[in-house]
Structures are given as C-alpha cells and as structure tokens.
C-alpha cells in the first residue's frame with residue numbers, strides 16, 4: 001500500500017502537479033465510490049425491484065440485432081443503452097456441446113461492432129478480432145461448432161477502440177453450454193438456476209449512463225457507483241428454502257467483486273470460466289474480476305421464511321477500489337422440500353504437465369502513467385508493447401501445449417484474458433501467493449493483483465489464425481494492453 005502511494009505521488013510530482021491537490025482528488029474519488037442510498041430519487045427503495053432474467057435463446061439458430069435501445073436500469077425511468085435484441089443483458093444463448101450455432105447478426109448501431117465469444121474455441125474469423133468490424137447497417141452470419149464443455153461462457157463486442165464503451169452501454173450476454181456429464185449431476189435447474197451478470201454504472205441526474213473516462217479513469221478503469229445485476233440497479237430475488245445455482249458473471253469494465261453473503265455463511269464454488277470443478281469448494285468469499293465467471297451453489301435450506309440475506313462485495317486492499325457494498329438481496333419467501341443433494345465429485349479435470357510444454361513464454365505487465373498523454377494510448381503495456389493489429393507478437397503452433405508466466409509489476413490489478421483457449425493456473429507467487437477456488441478448474445481469465453505472478457498451462461486449438469490476449473479491465477485494453485498471437 002505504501003509503495004503504491006509513493007509511486008502515485010512520484011508520478012504526479014513528475015508531471016508537476018501539486019501533491020495536495022492530488023490528495024484531495026484521490027480522496028474525492030474514494031468518497032465517490034459506491035454511493036448509497038440512491039441520490040437522485042429519494043422515494044426509490046433499494047432492493048425492492050425483482051431480479052430480471054434475460055430471455056433465453058434455445059436451439060441452434062437465432063437472429064441478433066445490435067441497436068440503440070432503452071432499458072429500465074432504475075425502475076420507472078428510461079436509460080438509453082446499446083443492446084442485443086433490445087435486451088440488457090442480451091439474450092442468454094443455451095446450447096448443447098457438439099451443436100453448431102448459427103447467428104444471423106445485424107448491426108443497427110450507428111458505429112461498427114463485432115462479437116466475441118468469450119471462453120469459446122471458435123475459428124479466428126468468428127472470434128471478433130478487434131479490426132474485423134461489422135459496419136453500421138451490415139450483416140454477418142456467425143456459424144461455429146460448440147466445442148467447449150458445459151459452462152457459463154459469455155459474449156460481448158470486441159471492436160478496437162469501442163469494446164469498453166459498447167460493453168458498458170449494455171452489450172453483453174450469457175452463453176450457456178450444456179452436456180451429458182453436467183446433466184447427470186441434477187444440479188438445481190429451471191427457477192433454481194439463475195444467471196447473474198454484475199456490473200457497475202455511473203448515472204447522471206436523468207438516469208442516463210455516463211461514459212467519458214479521463215486519464216485517471218484509464219489508470220483505474222471506469223468504476224461506477226451503482227451496482228446493477230442483470231441490468232437493474234439493486235434488485236432482489238425471492239428464494240425458497242433450498243439450494244440455488246447461480247451462474248455469476250463479472251461483466252464490469254473494471255470493478256472487482258469479493259463476493260460474499262452478508263451473514264457470513266459458506267457457499268459452494270462448483271465451476272469456473274470453463275465449466276465444472278472436480279469437486280465443490282466451500283468458501284466464505286470469492287474474488288471475481290472483470291470477464292471471470294463463477295458457478296456457485298447457495299443453500300437457503302436452513303433459513304426461515306422472512307430471512308433477508310445480501311450478496312455483497314467484501315472489502316479488499318487495492319488502490320482505487322475495494323470498499324464493502326451490497327450487490328443484491330435474497331428474500332426467503334417460501335418453504336420447499338429439498339430435492340438436491342450436493343455431490344462430492346463433479347467432473348474430471350484432465351491436468352496438463354508442464355514437462356509436456358512445447359514452449360514457455362514470459363509476459364510483464366506495466367502501467368506507466370508517463371506512457372501517454374490524454375487522448376493517446378499506451379500507459380498500459382505487455383512486454384513494453386501496446387496493441388498493433390498488424391503485428392503478430394507470439395506465434396503458436398496449432399495444438400501446442402504452452403506455459404505462460406505473467407507478472408504484474410504495476411500498482412493496479414489486471415484480469416488477463418486469452419482468446420480461444422482454456423488454461424489451468426499452476427501457481428501464483430507474490431501478493432495473495434495462492435490459488436483461489438475458481439482456479440481449481442479451467443480458466444480463460446485470471447486476476448493478477450499488484451506484485452503477483454502467475455504460471456498457466458494450456459493446449460491451444462488447432463484453429464489457425466490471429467487471436468488476441470489482453471487485460472479485461474476494458475479501459476486498460478483500449479489503452480493498448482492487448483497483444484496478438486497467431487496459431488499456425
């Protein structure tokens with residue numbers, strides 16, 4: 001903490017701004033984080049709006065239209081958003097392993113966009129490479145086989161320069177893959193399986209989204225003071241006295257959640273970005289950074305009707321975030337007989353041996369505030385480079401097994417995401433010095449807090465072409481913290 005403050009101070013001195021002014025600014029920023037109660041409408045009661053479930057698209061073909069739309073982020077008022085099929089979050093795609101998905105996509109936005117299938121192994125021309133743009137008014141037919149095991153994946157835009165703003169304004173949705181192994185576990189389903197996308201927003205006095213990051217916002221990433229779940233600010237879910245399965249997505253641009261229940265109760269982590277863990281892990285809190293998913297079970301079976309429990313984010317140490325705040329409320333409202341029993345084993349994780357790796361690569365993450373001037377990119381780098389779509393930074397042999405070592409030498413957290421592959425985290429040194437529950441399974445995004453180094457292993461797809469890997473703090477990504485690898 002002391003070092004972080006020192007380097008921040010040094011930075012500010014170096015650009016010649018008085019330290020006291022900066023201290024005041026930093027304090028103002030801290031104070032602004034997570035305002036409650038809702039400031040613009042004193043009659044608005046938090047946690048009184050029912051949780052919304054996005055519509056589900058089942059089957060193997062669908063039409064998606066991206067367009068400007070309006071959403072009730074705050075009940076009773078219309079917020080201008082960008083949406084898929086006028087829905088925030090976008091429709092949940094639910095599909096079986098091995099099926100081929102066809103999406104007829106129309107871009108009715110006034111700007112270019114594309115779609116990235118986060119966590120899925122898809123051909124390069126389907127993956128939403130940042131410069132492969134579907135222009136305003138244009139169509140594109142996505143078609144790819146679903147080769148990933150059962151899990152909660154997701155989709156969002158990935159155009160260079162507009163990923164952060166489009167995702168923030170509402171363009172994101174779940175992509176749920178099912179398979180026979182998972183079905184055999186009889187996990188809570190239907191009403192008892194609830195996808196929840198957690199995001200943070202800044203709203204103006206008319207409940208319109210604000211998105212105008214300053215260079216300080218680019219350092220920290222864009223942080224909102226209103227936590228929305230499935231597109232709605234401060235909702236609640238009525239629950240019965242039994243187990244529920246929550247497919248949790250951190251769809252925020254920059255905010256990390258340290259998920260916990262307000263009564264301190266344990267919950268079970270059963271899956272991660274790339275599907276089920278080998279066995280449930282009981283935890284009292286779980287860090288979830290932008291882009292990551294957690295499959296969790298909460299047992300409401302021992303509570304009496306009328307009990308209220310919050311899903312909250314516990315405090316953690318970080319320079320620009322980490323306050324404790326509430327996310328949503330669970331209201332136990334009916335007694336039901338439990339039909340589910342927690343299995344002791346869930347799946348088999350076929351590990352990869354580092355000895356079998358074809359290549360070992362090293363990456364150093366840096367955040368140098370002197371690296372850019374306002375309006376330019378380049379504060380955030382990987383191996384001292386910023387994104388260049390025309391440059392191939394790493395060449396990967398099709399089907400190769402590789403070990404990547406990634407080290408965060410900056411003062412800020414970086415959730416690192418690799419396209420088109422699922423990896424296993426072998427080790428974390430520095431900082432937290434250990435793996436967390438979700439890292440017992442397949443990952444496509446892993447958090448590096450300041451000073452941390454992770455070692456990951458993965459077997460790349462045989463789909464040839466150019467893909468990206470990047471920080472999923474979307475302001476960092478837009479700032480250039482993204483490189484290109486080519487599978488050949």
Ligand SMILES: [Cu+2]
Nearest residue numbers: 414471473476
């Ligand atoms: Cu980052």
